[in-house]
Amino acid sequence: METDLRLESSLWVGNKRYLAVLTGWHFKWTETDKKNRDKKTVSVPVAEVVGVEEGRVEILPRKSVEDTDKDFTVFYVKRSSTRNSYGLLWRLGRTQFSCPSRVLRDQWTKQLKTAVKTHSPLRPHRLLVFINPYGGKKKGRQLYHSLVAPLFELADISSHVIVTERANQARDHLLKKDLTGFDGVVCVGGDGMFSEILHGVIGRTQQEAGVCENNPAVTLQPCPLHIGIIPAGSTDCVCYATGGVIDPVTSALHIIVGDSQPLDVCSVHYGSGLVRYSVSLVGYGFYGDVLSESEKHRWMGPVRYDYSGTLVYLSNRSYAGTVHYLPADPLLSSPRDKTRCLSGCGVCARSTERLFPNSSDSGSLYSSYSGQLSTESEGEWVTVEGRFKCVSLTCMSSSCARSPLGLSPSAHLADGTGDLILVWNTHPLSFLKFLHRHTNSQDRFDFPFVEVHRVKAVRFCLAGATEEGEHEEFGSLSAAADGGASGCVDAGGRNGSQPHLEQMRNEEKTVTPFMCCLCCRKAPDVSVWNCDGEILPFTNISCKIHGQLVRLYARGIEDIASIRSCSQETGDCCGT
Numbered sequence: 362m363e364t365d366l367r368l369e370s371s372l373w374v375g376n377k378r379y380l381a382v383l384t385g386w387h388f389k390w391t392e393t394d395k396k397n398r399d400k401k402t403v404s405v406p407v408a409e410v411v412g413v414e415e416g417r418v419e420i421l422p423r424k425s426v427e428d429t430d431k432d433f434t435v436f437y438v439k440r441s442s443t444r445n446s447y448g449l450l451w452r453l454g455r456t457q458f459s460c461p462s463r464v465l466r467d468q469w470t471k472q473l474k475t476a477v478k479t480h481s482p483l484r485p486h487r488l489l490v491f492i493n494p495y496g497g498k499k500k501g502r503q504l505y506h507s508l509v510a511p512l513f514e515l516a517d518i519s520s521h522v523i524v525t526e527r528a529n530q531a532r533d534h535l536l537k538k539d540l541t542g543f544d545g546v547v548c549v550g551g552d553g554m555f556s557e558i559l560h561g562v563i564g565r566t567q568q569e570a571g572v573c574e575n576n577p578a579v580t581l582q583p584c585p586l587h588i589g590i591i592p593a594g595s596t597d598c599v600c601y602a603t604g605g606v607i608d609p610v611t612s613a614l615h616i617i618v619g620d621s622q623p624l625d626v627c628s629v630h631y632g633s634g635l636v637r638y639s640v641s642l643v644g645y646g647f648y649g650d651v652l653s654e655s656e657k658h659r660w661m662g663p664v665r666y667d668y669s670g671t672l673v674y675l676s677n678r679s680y681a682g683t684v685h686y687l688p689a690d691p692l693l694s695s696p697r698d699k700t701r702c703l704s705g706c707g708v709c710a711r712s713t714e715r716l717f718p719n720s721s722d723s724g725s726l727y728s729s730y731s732g733q734l735s736t737e738s739e740g741e742w743v744t745v746e747g748r749f750k751c752v753s754l755t756c757m758s759s760s761c762a763r764s765p766l767g768l769s770p771s772a773h774l775a776d777g778t779g780d781l782i783l784v785w786n787t788h789p790l791s792f793l794k795f796l797h798r799h800t801n802s803q804d805r806f807d808f809p810f811v812e813v814h815r816v817k818a819v820r821f822c823l824a825g826a827t828e829e830g831e832h833e834e835f836g837s838l839s840a841a842a843d844g845g846a847s848g849c850v851d852a853g854g855r856n857g858s859q860p861h862l863e864q865m866r867n868e869e870k871t872v873t874p875f876m877c878c879l880c881c882r883k884a885p886d887v888s889v890w891n892c893d894g895e896i897l898p899f900t901n902i903s904c905k906i907h908g909q910l911v912r913l914y915a916r917g918i919e920d921i922a923s924i925r926s927c928s929q930e931t932g933d934c935c936g937t
């Protein structure tokens with residue numbers, strides 16, 4: 362869409378003269394006094410302009426304004442790569458322009474501001490910010506106020522900040538309080554804090570839509586509130602896996618420009634109740650044991666995961682169980698197709714059309730999804746029974762700084778599927794090789810004892826449990842497609858994100874044997890489920906992937922090669 366927002370004039374940057382042009386999607390400036398081959402053009406997409414200010418302005422490390430008549434300052438996104446991360450860092454670029462007259466200066470600032478509004482309709486105006494002051498290195502509050510708040514102010518975003526005083530405060534606020542006027546929710550914290558906000562946002566949306574979250578067969582309503590993640594935890598896996606970097610300034614800039622990355626969410630159920638939502642890992646066996654062991658050594662800090670991982674590995678456990686899974690369409694994609702889900706991913710884009718077939722512009726207006734969700738045919742369940750080192754389900758690559766390609770490198774963020782990884786019982790050294798491949802780029806699935814399947818749903822039960830019993834417990838996914846949603850949310854607005862856990866826990870206690878400690882040598886028969894870093898109190902669970910249930914202020918991992926080929930040159934940078 363080309364608009365008539367065109368403006369062209371000579372401008373000065375320092376003591377050099379430039380020809381500046383604003384045309385539709387781009388603002389460009391080219392040095393005019395140079396010979397043709399030396400001329401450099403700086404081109405900034407209007408959608409990546411962060412702010413336009415009159416005068417000579419600086420924002421970071423602190424704000425300073427020189428209020429001159431003929432000057433204006435443009436702030437925009439500037440990219441740089443980093444050795445430690447997979448994606449690109451975003452920094453605040455800044456160029457100060459001087460005009461021959463005040464009239465022209467006012468014309469430039471007005472046109473640029475209008476262009477930004479026209480080309481970035483999803484930019485937030487009002488945000489609800491939750492800061493966990495105890496996440497990670499306990500620097501969330503300081504980091505928000507020094508690095509993020511000045512950028513929000515520059516971009517004219519007003520924010521209501523809540524520093525949490527207890528766990529689950531953010532979730533409860535989102536479930537119960539008035540959220541009118543907020544465009545999005547910002548999480549300053551780690552994966553645990555993100556999970557709280559995820560539960561709050563999903564729960565609130567279902568409450569308002571009258572949809573029951575407990576029934577695994579029900580189609581959940583996509584959430585209109587975007588979630589932004591300012592990483593301030595100890596692992597920040599969700600931030601890394603959705604953007605390729607863990608960096609507060611990068612995250613803040615993605616929020617400001619109104620990026621919108623849909624994300625699949627897995628709902629985990631026990632019997633007729635919702636247990637939790639997950640976006641990264643639902644893992645039984647090794648990953649469950651490591652989490653359970655590490656909980657006993659919290660005092661060690663992050664080192665507890667290495668310590669517990671070593672202990673659990675040495676205990677060489679495996680667990681019997683039956684896994685049922687509903688395969689996704691193999692013609693669409695495969696976990697072994699060696700592709701990566703990058704910004705603008707084609708597989709995810711085609712999935713949007715498949716998941717929301719009646720939406721004319723599914724990428725823009727969430728509310729237009731209402732009642733237009735596709736009812737795909739269920740397909741045939743597959744059953745696998747045996748002894749496993751681990752059973753893992755992930756709806757994203759689950760990459761993190763320690764495992765840059767993650768659990769499933771070709772998993773997609775928003776294709777409505779998850780990857781089920783079955784690691785059969787094997788020799789400890791072979792299992793060690795499998796684990797080691799998560800730290801490098803070798804194919805972690807290229808082992809005879811590893812299977813990976815792209816799936817839409819999974820059920821797990823302990824060895825010996827009957828299929829009939831299970832069907833009674835989980836029901837059929839299709840059974841409630843026509844009526845499962847009705848009457849499940851009571852008038853008091855009970856949120857399904859706090860399911861009947863107590864009651865279900867008591868039921869489950871009768872089947873979950875005592876988890877032995879590692880030193881007592883008797884290997885336990887049953888492991889626990891690790892659901893995004895939380896231990897689940899149930900073993901026989903069912904999981905369903907909900908395609909594009911939430912949206913993040915993110916744009917996926919930018920492909921460094923394709924960004925370089927655009928040869929974006931930028932002006933001076935005032936990033937941190």
Ligand SMILES: Nc1ncnc2c1ncn2[C@@H]1O[C@H](COP(=O)(O)OP(=O)(O)OP(=O)(O)O)[C@@H](O)[C@H]1O
Binds near residue numbers: 497528
């Ligand atoms: N004020 C608070 N006091 C205690 N716990 C809190 C508070 N606010 C949030 N929490 C809880 O703290 C838990 C951990 O927080 P968070 O995820 O931010 O940090 P982390 O555990 O260091 O990082 P990561 O999850 O990335 O490893 C979350 O589950 C959240 O519910």
